[in-house]
Amino acid sequence: MITKIKVAQLQEIDGQGARTLAVGDKEIAVFRLSDGSVRAIENRCPHKGGRLSEGMVCGSSVHCPLHDWKINLHTGRVQEPDHGMVTVYETEVDAETGSVYITVD
Amino acid sequence: MGEKKRLVLVGNGMAGVRTIEHVLKLAPDTYDVTVFGAEPYPNYNRIMLSSVLAGGSNMKDIVINDWDWYKENGIRLYTGDAVTRIDTGNKKVISKAGVEAGYDELILATGSNPFILPIPGADKEGVIGFRDIQDCNRMMEASKKYKKAAVIGGGLLGLEAARGLLHLGMDVTVIHIHSYLMERQLDEPAAKMLQLELEAQGMKFIMQKQTAGVRGDRRAEGLDFADGSSLLADLVVMAVGIKPNVALAKASGLKVERGIVVDDYLETSMPGIYAVGECAEHRGIAYGLVAPLYEQGQVLAKRLAGVETRGYEGSVTSTKLKVSGVDVFSAGFFQDVPGTRSLRIQDDLDGTYKKIVLQDDRLVGAVLFGDTTDGASLFSKIKNGESVAGKEKELLLGFPAGGAGAGGESQAARLSAMADDEIICGCNGVSKGTIVEAVKGGCSTVGEIKTCTKASGSCGGCKPLVEGLLQLYGDGISGEPVKEGICGCTSLGREEIVESIRTMGLKSVKEVMNVLEWHQPEGCSKCRPALNYYLGMLWPTEYVDEKESRFVNERYHANIQKDGTFSVVPRIYGGVTSPADLKKIAEVAEKYDVPMVKFTGGQRIDLLGVKKEDLPKVWAELDMPSGHAYGKALRTVKTCVGSTFCRFGTQDSIGMGIRLEKAFERLNTPGKVKLAVSGCPRNCAEATIKDLGVVAIDGGWEIYVGGNGGVKVRASDLLCTVKTEDEVMEWTAAYLQYYREQASWNERTAQWVERVGLGTIKAVLENREEREKLAGRIEETLSRTTDPWKEIIETESLRKNFEPLASVQPVIG
Numbered sequence: 045m046i047t048k049i050k051v052a053q054l055q056e057i058d059g060q061g062a063r064t065l066a067v068g069d070k071e072i073a074v075f076r077l078s079d080g081s082v083r084a085i086e087n088r089c090p091h092k093g094g095r096l097s098e099g100m101v102c103g104s105s106v107h108c109p110l111h112d113w114k115i116n117l118h119t120g121r122v123q124e125p126d127h128g129m130v131t132v133y134e135t136e137v138d139a140e141t142g143s144v145y146i147t148v149d
Numbered sequence: 150m151g152e153k154k155r156l157v158l159v160g161n162g163m164a165g166v167r168t169i170e171h172v173l174k175l176a177p178d179t180y181d182v183t184v185f186g187a188e189p190y191p192n193y194n195r196i197m198l199s200s201v202l203a204g205g206s207n208m209k210d211i212v213i214n215d216w217d218w219y220k221e222n223g224i225r226l227y228t229g230d231a232v233t234r235i236d237t238g239n240k241k242v243i244s245k246a247g248v249e250a251g252y253d254e255l256i257l258a259t260g261s262n263p264f265i266l267p268i269p270g271a272d273k274e275g276v277i278g279f280r281d282i283q284d285c286n287r288m289m290e291a292s293k294k295y296k297k298a299a300v301i302g303g304g305l306l307g308l309e310a311a312r313g314l315l316h317l318g319m320d321v322t323v324i325h326i327h328s329y330l331m332e333r334q335l336d337e338p339a340a341k342m343l344q345l346e347l348e349a350q351g352m353k354f355i356m357q358k359q360t361a362g363v364r365g366d367r368r369a370e371g372l373d374f375a376d377g378s379s380l381l382a383d384l385v386v387m388a389v390g391i392k393p394n395v396a397l398a399k400a401s402g403l404k405v406e407r408g409i410v411v412d413d414y415l416e417t418s419m420p421g422i423y424a425v426g427e428c429a430e431h432r433g434i435a436y437g438l439v440a441p442l443y444e445q446g447q448v449l450a451k452r453l454a455g456v457e458t459r460g461y462e463g464s465v466t467s468t469k470l471k472v473s474g475v476d477v478f479s480a481g482f483f484q485d486v487p488g489t490r491s492l493r494i495q496d497d498l499d500g501t502y503k504k505i506v507l508q509d510d511r512l513v514g515a516v517l518f519g520d521t522t523d524g525a526s527l528f529s530k531i532k533n534g535e536s537v538a539g540k541e542k543e544l545l546l547g548f549p550a551g552g553a554g555a556g557g558e559s560q561a562a563r564l565s566a567m568a569d570d571e572i573i574c575g576c577n578g579v580s581k582g583t584i585v586e587a588v589k590g591g592c593s594t595v596g597e598i599k600t601c602t603k604a605s606g607s608c609g610g611c612k613p614l615v616e617g618l619l620q621l622y623g624d625g626i627s628g629e630p631v632k633e634g635i636c637g638c639t640s641l642g643r644e645e646i647v648e649s650i651r652t653m654g655l656k657s658v659k660e661v662m663n664v665l666e667w668h669q670p671e672g673c674s675k676c677r678p679a680l681n682y683y684l685g686m687l688w689p690t691e692y693v694d695e696k697e698s699r700f701v702n703e704r705y706h707a708n709i710q711k712d713g714t715f716s717v718v719p720r721i722y723g724g725v726t727s728p729a730d731l732k733k734i735a736e737v738a739e740k741y742d743v744p745m746v747k748f749t750g751g752q753r754i755d756l757l758g759v760k761k762e763d764l765p766k767v768w769a770e771l772d773m774p775s776g777h778a779y780g781k782a783l784r785t786v787k788t789c790v791g792s793t794f795c796r797f798g799t800q801d802s803i804g805m806g807i808r809l810e811k812a813f814e815r816l817n818t819p820g821k822v823k824l825a826v827s828g829c830p831r832n833c834a835e836a837t838i839k840d841l842g843v844v845a846i847d848g849g850w851e852i853y854v855g856g857n858g859g860v861k862v863r864a865s866d867l868l869c870t871v872k873t874e875d876e877v878m879e880w881t882a883a884y885l886q887y888y889r890e891q892a893s894w895n896e897r898t899a900q901w902v903e904r905v906g907l908g909t910i911k912a913v914l915e916n917r918e919e920r921e922k923l924a925g926r927i928e929e930t931l932s933r934t935t936d937p938w939k940e941i942i943e944t945e946s947l948r949k950n951f952e953p954l955a956s957v958q959p960v961i962g
Contacts (some may be wrong), residue, residue, distance in 0.1 A: 050500065051954050052954050054639075056949065056954070058697065058946075058950065059669075059697065060697035061697060061950065063949075063950070063953070063954045064953045064954065065953055065954040066953065074954065078671060083773065092711065093712075093713075094711075094713070095713040098701040098704075098705070098709060098713070099674075099701065100667065100674045100677060100678075100697070100698070100699075100700065100701075101671075102671045102672055102673050102674065102677065103669060103670060103671040107674035109675070109700070109701040109709055110709070110711065112606065112674055116672075123604060124600075125600065125601055125603060126603075
């Protein structure tokens with residue numbers, strides 16, 4: 045079932061930072077990019093399971109803290125020469141209230 | 150209060166806002182600032198307009214100070230409103246919209262205007278300059294409707310505009326009045342090569358042609374030339390030069406020549422009114438490049454903040470053409486004039502050209518085409534004016550990579566004899582065969598090999614081998630190895646970056662990347678922490694550390710483990726603990742179910758497997774300072790028992806170790822720093838494989854530096870022998886600070902000592918005055934540090950990041 049959930053207020057996430065939340069048995073990392081937009085991905089690097097929420101955010105990518113794999117926060121794709129994919133969740137920020145929503149299924 | 154002086158800036162561009170930024174940092178709360186800008190935008194990076202046009206960046210990327218910045222700094226900002234009059238009698242400015250603002254100090258930073266040729270038809274629709282966002286937008290608009298563009302002017306600006314229009318799909322012809330392009334920056338051979346290259350990209354040229362008029366009814370339809378010929382065009386870009394925008398200054402009675410005349414403190418002929426940037430003329434020169442403008446801004450800010458300054462003495466400038474696929478660099482005096490000698494090398498096969506110009510035994514100018522990797526190092530030699538006698542040919546031909554050292558040959562022989570499946574990079578399991586394949590497939594730098602294969606991407610220990618393979622197998626393809634930047638985001642090395650931060654007074658990571666034209670607007674996990682370190686090292690009192698540019702361990706002040714938990718190592722000075730502390734540690738470990746408690750190699754206790762959300766609680770209950778076991782920082786001071794108990798001990802090594810650790814804990818360093826103190830030459834604390842080790846001898850102490858027991862074992866070198874504990878402190882302070890100032894980020898002392906040589910370091914530190922200065926600077930840095938654990942415990946905005954998001958509410962629909 046597709047559900048849209050309110051996860052945070054924008055100011056609860058630092059710029060170029062991330063917060064996490066558990067949905068079922070999955071952990072999701074919610075990032076705030078420097079342009080103010082929010083991205084959400086599965087909080088697990090396809091390489092060795094590193095928690096991507098702890099990585100450094102550069103532009104629209106995050107570097108995994110364990111072995112520096114670079115994951116695109118828009119597509120979920122791992123940058124070459126590494127390979128892999130993480131789940132990306134749809135996000136939405138209410139410009140007026142600053143509420144952050146993500147859609148999970 | 151209410152004593153603030155009023156500072157008004159006319160011109161919301163790079164030079165002016167830069168100055169304001171400095172003033173705010175040097176003298177906060179001194180001025181009440183008002184800014185007027187004619188353009189309806191916040192301060193943006195004008196230099197990058199060509200990159201916007203060429204599709205490399207978008208408008209958002211080029212904003213330097215966003216709207217929030219003005220708000221946060223309490224600056225009154227009027228955009229889209231130009232100042233039209235200065236009432237110098239009543240000390241106020243009046244804007245077009247009728248806004249009046251009184252000033253105590255006034256800065257004019259009105260920039261420059263494109264020079265529009267005074268020819269018939271120049272005012273027709275479709276004739277524009279190339280100067281601001283609006284021009285950029287017009288070109289992009291025009292490219293959608295029209296096909297043929299004519300750019301008048303084959304200088305820097307004209308060619309960048311032309312390249313942009315080409316990118317937008319237009320048919321572009323550049324009209325130039327001289328016989329070769331960019332005559333102010335290039336000599337004829339380089340210019341001819343440039344023209345060939347641009348022609349290959351599809352640009353057309355009409356040389357030695359004077360434009361007499363623009364034809365067409367309401368809109369431009371073509372150009373008429375003085376010799377009677379003509380050209381069809383429906384977009385005409387005038388890029389024949391810029392002229393300082395002096396109208397306001399002139400009308401207000403300031404002394405104006407080509408620009409607004411200023412003295413060495415950027416003051417105009419009217420006291421209390423200053424000018425910086427392209428509108429200013431200093432010692433007869435009006436500059437049009439960013440570096441000089443920033444240097445002027447530095448001086449003026451100091452002046453306004455009441456900080457002593459030597460004044461501005463003019464700048465030596467360098468130029469780089471920002472056109473994709475073409476590398477052009479020039480600096481200084483590059484034309485052959487009497488009294489100069491030049492060396493040049495032209496290679497039509499590879500399309501490279503290099504010329505260096507000498508006066509007496511100094512380098513005064515250079516032109517590079519095709520390969521500009523030496524640009525920055527040549528430019529720094531031109532600027533510092535050192536003698537290059539005997540090295541002229543090396544400067545021209547480049548230094549042989551790796552040198553002809555004795556080790557070089559044997560390594561090459563060893564590498565070539567190595568089997569293809571032998572592993573070069575142990576961290577990532579990359580074999581020689583994979584690297585050779587990458588080199589043959591076109592990788593020409595260690596960075597490219599790293600991106601392509603991951604070799605040398607983790608600990609970096611195999612980098613020399615990768616370099617060796619590159620030289621061995623890359624020869625036939627790429628010739629000499631290309632000089633590398635600190636990461637893939639820039640071609641600049643550490644020295645150039647640090648020098649630019651210093652001279653241009655760059656004050657944030659974003660600004661460094663912006664001004665130094667990073668390829669990636671937000672950098673990567675390599676350059677961000679490096680820049681953050683350099684900025685903090687250079688501006689210890691002003692720079693606010695960017696936690697988002699630090700690796701996770703330094704952000705959360707704990708060591709991340711492979712399962713996402715963290716390890717906690719409290720500070721135990723000199724490795725000496727107490728029953729009370731041990732009980733406390735044991736209780737905390739039990740309470741939080743810490744899966745493992747282990748002694749570290751540095752005589753500390755490590756609580757492994759702590760959950761992230763428990764960290765602040767664990768720290769609070771331990772109530773001990775952070776041991777910094779996770780950072781590029783002073784880690785531990787390992788000690789042996791020494792004269793307190795040991796029958797061989799000659800000195801109190803424990804006391805010395807604790808004193809060192811208390812003095813230097815919390816210090817940020819380029820790489821981690823481990824210390825040790827041994828109480829006698831038996832050296833039980835293993836001080837000779839430490840970054841700095843102290844060994845007691847009868848009646849004194851030996852100080853050893855540059856040791857390492859990790860990736861590559863290196864026994865340390867004896868720096869000096871001293872008599873007292875105070876001297877140990879002084880030398881250690883000076884040594885650590887010198888390392889902080891000179892080493893590259895992520896470079897351990899062992900690598901650094903090898904690179905610069907012990908002799909160099911000794912020569913500096915043996916000078917007592919230098920030592921005291923270095924010790925003073927480290928003191929300044931240390932005095933501003935606080936315990937990070939405590940800070941997190943006490944600061945809600947930091948603590949929140951340790952907790953998962955709580956309130957998750959489904960939304961219907």
